[in-house]
Structures are given as structure tokens and as C-alpha cells.
Amino acid sequence: MKFLLFLFLVVCSLCIADRVLAQISDRRYTYDSLLVGDRITPAVSSVMMPKSYTEVILSNALLTTNTYFTQDHVSINMNQRYTYLINTLQVTHGISESGRFNVGLDFSYRTGRQDIDAKSSPLKVLGNDNKGLIQYERAITSVGIRARYLPFMTNNFVVQQTFYIPLGAASNQSMFLGDNRYALNTQLLYNYLISRKMFLFVQADILVRFRDARANADFTNPINVYTSYLLTKHIFPFALIGMTNAWDYNFDHTRQFFTYGVGLQYQYNTMFTINLFYSDVFSGENSNRWKTFNLGIRKVF
Template sequence: MRSITLVLAPVIFILTAYLGLAQDTAVQSGRSSNVQTYTPSKLLGPGQWDIKFFNSLYTQTRQTEGGSKAVDIPRQTFFTNTTEVYTGISATSRINVGLVFQVRANTYNGAKAWRAFNFEDNQVDARSGLTTLAPSIRIQPFANVGNFSFTSSLFFPVFEDVPNAPYLDKRSLFWETKFFYDRTFGANKWQLFTEVDLGFNFGEKRANANPLTENIGERFANQSMVVPLSVFLSYFPSFRSTVFVSGQQSFFIGYDNPDATGNNFSQNYTALGLGGKYQLTDALNIELSYNNFVRGSNFQGLGETFSLGLRVLF
């Protein structure tokens, strides 16, 4: 119940903001919209707020074995709600600060995908809860390159450590920095957006964990680096809407010495997707997207992700 409340609270807030800003819903023709202007590369001005409520449901019935061959597995489903809140603090619109938190709900052993929305936590085939909190900062490093920026966040795990329970989230201190660049062309009808992420997982090595008091499976990523590379090509049918296609190649690299008792583990995947965004009002945007993991290596899931996002800018 607490997890459901954590998920619904941002929805209630966004709907309240939507209703409160109803008088601003008439977006005039000929103006640029938030959908076009406020990509992740673009920072907020002083006193502006950006609140994003993003939900993704990943479900899989296939994964690779130790190599790249796909094998069938009982269905596993992972729901993630990520809420981001940022505000501008610099007069030059080059520094934003914020907070990110995540709620997760996972199910195993062939359960229907929609069961994740029950937010069960039976510690047998279902786990759920608030998992991470992260202070975050966004910076535009070059005054003359307004379409390049980076976001750096430090994620702290806040969920209970339950030995022998199914996986809920990484038991890592996770430092992630995302670099963004976009370019608009074709009479403002097209936009190319690129993202390069660098993520580092810190924490106790899996081999050093105590299986009687700690969840070993949630420590698989400790002492590792993840590098996703993403590209999005967007087309704007109108000034308040966009459709896009995307591609991502991600590398997960364990950097422990192979002779040490660490996590000398590597993994990679390729995902393709499509989606769209629509500006409902001057303040509120909605986003729908779909991703398919088309290949992978070393116990990588080959599933699908269905996502719904709401974003308020004011």
C-alpha cells in the first residue's frame, strides 16, 4: 500500500497542476512548444520547475544463455516508476538542481505481466517498494553551446536488504552522468538527439556478502561500469507533437581484478524503439514509447518495455 501511495502521489500532484494551469491551455499556433524546446539538453531558467513522472513496464520470456543464444524462461516483469523534480537556480539558465526517486515492482515464475501493478512484496515471487533516492545536478558547461548539457546523479539504495528474496534493485551506490546533445534541422521539423551515459556501481562485492543476512543477487553489479549509447530521431507533425524512433547500445563492464573476489561480469544489449509526445497544455506533456531488446549477451533479457510519461514545466 505504501508503494501504491508513492506512485499515485506524483500523479495527483501533476493532475492538480494541470487543473490549476487550465487557463493556460490554449497553445497558440506558430509558437514553439515544450515538446520541441525542452529536450534533456535544454536547462531551466531561474524559478522554473520541471517535474517528470515516468513509468516503464519491462517484461521478458526469453534471455540469452552465457553467450548470445536465446533461451525460453518463465515470464519475469519489472515495473519502474521514476519521478524527477528539477528547478533552475542560475540567472544564466546553466545550472539546475533536483531530486530523483524510484519505485519498483517485480514479479517472477511466470506471473502475468499486469500482476506487477499489485505491488506485492511476498519475498517469494514478487517484490516492490521505494528503492532509490538521488540528488541530481544539471549543467550547461559552454555558454555558446546551448544544446549540450550533462546531468549527474548519485543514487542511494533505501530498500530493505532481504536475504534469499527475489531481486528488487541493485544494492549499489550508483553514480550516473548523462551527456546530452541535440540538433534541430529541416525547417524545425526534424531533431536528432544523442545521449551518452556513464554509470558506476559501488558497494560490497558479491563474493564478500553474507548470504544469511544479505541478498547476494542484488550485489551482482557492484564494482562495475555501465555505458549506454542512445540516439533518437524525431519528427514534428505539428508544433505541439512529435514522433520518434530510437536505438540504444549498452555495455555493462565489471572492472574487478579477475583474481579478486569481485564481480568480473560483463553484459551488453541492443534495443530499438519508437514513441511519441504530445503537449496537452502550456504546462503538461504526455509521452508514450515502446522498446524491444533485439539482441544481447551473457544472461541478458530479450524482452519489451512499454512506457508512459507525464511532464509538467512551469
């Protein structure tokens, strides 16, 4: 009798699993039929979610610097090292029948470390090593309310806007982590197919950080161009070149830097990808030479 009961439970479990897998397969088939071309998602997604679909991206960026570019573009050693680990969870949901409008939430968790030794390992930000430590902070720093939409009939041009709400805005902890003000970021995302296997992805941001009790408003405009090649249906190597300009509230130019980078995206299928890349600031004015290592995971449900 127990054996028959066990057999019945096994059969029921297999039937439920088969049904669930069939539903997943149907949703992926529907999702694939609505996609237009391939996409890379280095640290931002330009893929519109159809109604009832949800995209989840976990981006993990390690930024480190011990060098500064002067106003004359001369590189000097800072005699210290600053390292930040920025973990960002982005959830985007399709709400319109046309698939032309998405809403989302972003959550940012940051860890920051300042070391007296410029040659110290950036990986110290992951632990609690007190040797050479000047300052160490970590916190959930902000929540972002986001909209992603298609302003025109073409699917190649996507606009994404995020309003960031700082958590603990007045604290020295949030100031050190660099996420202590209300801000609005508008991202213009454009995909262009060069050939059957090669395409461009252009990202231009307009970030406005609003005035608070400690600082005036400022504006940052990073522009990045990515070139990607479909090596196989699963592997997309890519390269990037970028420029960032920043201004204060009077629109006086305050800093500028130029970036290059390389990356690789592994696409298990259109609903699950892993993305990693490295970038380096190779020239600048009144700016740090940041080196960035990024690992991102994207899943659509």
C-alpha cells in the same frame, strides 16, 4: 443581502482566478522566450530550467522478460517471467540567473514479480494474483541527488549527474528490485536540428554502481539515439536505436544488448507534455531480452 454577499464572493473569485491565469500566462511567455528549439523527453529531459522554474516528470516504465541471450547471441526461453514496474518522480529546479545550472531530486518506487509461467501476463505485477507466483516485492528503493548543467556556451549539449542513495540497501527486497547500491550516473545529452521539423536526440549514460558487502563495483554504458519529427506543434512521433555495454570492476566485458523502439509525444504546450514509447531488446550477449512500455508526464511550474 445574502445574494449581494454571494455576488461579491463570485466577483472576488473571478478576479483572483483571472490574476492567477494572467500570472501563469506571463510565466509561460517568459519560459517560451528562453527555449531553444523543440525537445522530446522520452525518459530524461535535456531542457534547462530558468531561475525559479520547476520541472516535474513522472516516468512509469513496465519492463518484462522471459528470454535470455547467451554468450553466442542465441535466444533461449527462461521458463520464467520477470516483470518490473519502475515509477520515478524527478523534480528539477532552476537556481542560476543564467539558467545554466539546475538541481533536482529523484525518487524511485519499484514493484517486481517473478512468475513460474513464462507466458504469464506482465500486468500481473499490478495486482496480487498468487497463481504461479515465485516472488513479489515493492518498495521505495532510492533517492537521487541531481545536477543538470551546460558545460559549454551551446545550449544543445547538456550534462546531468545523479548520485543515488539506496533505501534498505542490505535487504533481499532491494536486491530483487535491482536498486540496492550507491550509484553515480552521468548522462550526456545532445540535441541536433536536422531540418526545420526533424531533429536528433542522443543520450549516453555512464552508470557506476559502487562496491558493497555483496558485490564489486560495475559499470554500464547505454547509448541511445532518438530521431523525432514535428508532425504538428503538438504531436512528435519518434524512433530510437540503442546499444548497452556493461563491465565488471576489472573492466572485463560482461554483457551487451541492442534495442529499438518507437514512441509518441503529445505537447499540449511547452510546459505540459505526455510521452509514451515501446522498446525491445532484439539482440544481446549474456543479457535478458527486455520489453519496455513507458508512460511519462512532464509539467513545468
